Amino acid sequence: LGPLHTEFDGKGYAYTSMFISSEIVKWKLGTWEVVDRVPTYYSIGHLMIPGGDSKKPFGKYVLAMNKITKDRYPPTGAELTQSAQLFDISGEKMKLLLDFPTIGEPHYAQALPASLIRDKQVKFYSLKESTHPRVARAESETGIERSGRRVNVKMIAIRSHFAPDNIEGVQEGDTVYFSVTNIEQDWDILHGFAILGAENAELILQPGETRTLKWVARKAGIYPFYCTDFCS
Numbered sequence: 001l002g003p004l005h006t007e008f009d010g011k012g013y014a015y016t017s018m019f020i021s022s023e024i025v026k027w028k029l030g031t032w033e034v035v036d037r038v039p040t041y042y043s044i045g046h047l048m049i050p051g052g053d054s055k056k057p058f059g060k061y062v063l064a065m066n067k068i069t070k071d072r073y074p075p076t077g078a079e080l081t082q083s084a085q086l087f088d089i090s091g092e093k094m095k096l097l098l099d100f101p102t103i104g105e106p107h108y109a110q111a112l113p114a115s116l117i118r119d120k121q122v123k124f125y126s127l128k129e130s131t132h133p134r135v136a137r138a139e140s141e142t143g144i145e146r147s148g149r150r151v152n153v154k155m156i157a158i159r160s161h162f163a164p165d166n167i168e169g170v171q172e173g174d175t176v177y178f179s180v181t182n183i184e185q186d187w188d189i190l191h192g193f194a195i196l197g198a199e200n201a202e203l204i205l206q207p208g209e210t211r212t213l214k215w216v217a218r219k220a221g222i223y224p225f226y227c228t229d230f231c232s
């Protein structure tokens with residue numbers, strides 16, 4: 001009851017989410033007969049077969065994204081997690097592999113074999129090839145310069161420190177532009193930058209990336225800054 005969405009496995013079957021009866025129904029294209037059904041907990045909305053809305057589905061799994069979590073999880077407050085279920089659809093009957101909590105009411109999703117993106121993804125930004133005007137490729141390229149009431153700081157971030165990490169001489173009312181380069185060239189070492197008194201932002205830096213945070217020295221004092229991608 002209550003069919004919402006349909007995905008295809010590329011092998012002649014369709015899978016329809018049933019919101020009211022809380023189930024996935026598998027049916028055969030052409031004869032339209034129902035060949036299998038599995039319960040979902042509860043009130044499934046979208047469902048997803050990797051590539052299942054394309055001409056060539058990958059067709060090994062179906063994911064149920066449910067809208068109602070009634071009686072599933074401990075009470076964690078007014079907001080409860082939603083639930084999802086992953087089924088193996090490589091055989092005749094759907095087989096539950098994993099039942100797990102997820103965030104929000106997931107509104108569709110897509111999945112694909114890792115091999116399609118593994119060799120094509122940008123893993124980190126090459127420092128050598130960086131054309132960023134504020135890049136500092138090494139500690140020797142960092143520096144602090146003043147022009148009027150503006151202070152430009154060029155910094156590097158590396159595990160587990162910044163350089164320079166002690167900046168003196170900023171005056172009350174100055175505007176400081178912190179340009180920070182994460183000089184790591186390992187794809188999975190991120191760094192961040194936050195400073196006390198920054199009102200609405202901080203930086204997160206992919207390896208090889210340079211970004212700038214504007215900060216105003218509103219009052220004389222000592223202001224700590226730190227890496228938000230905890231590394232020390």
Ligand SMILES: [Cu+2]
Nearest residue numbers: 191227229231
């Ligand atoms: Cu860090």
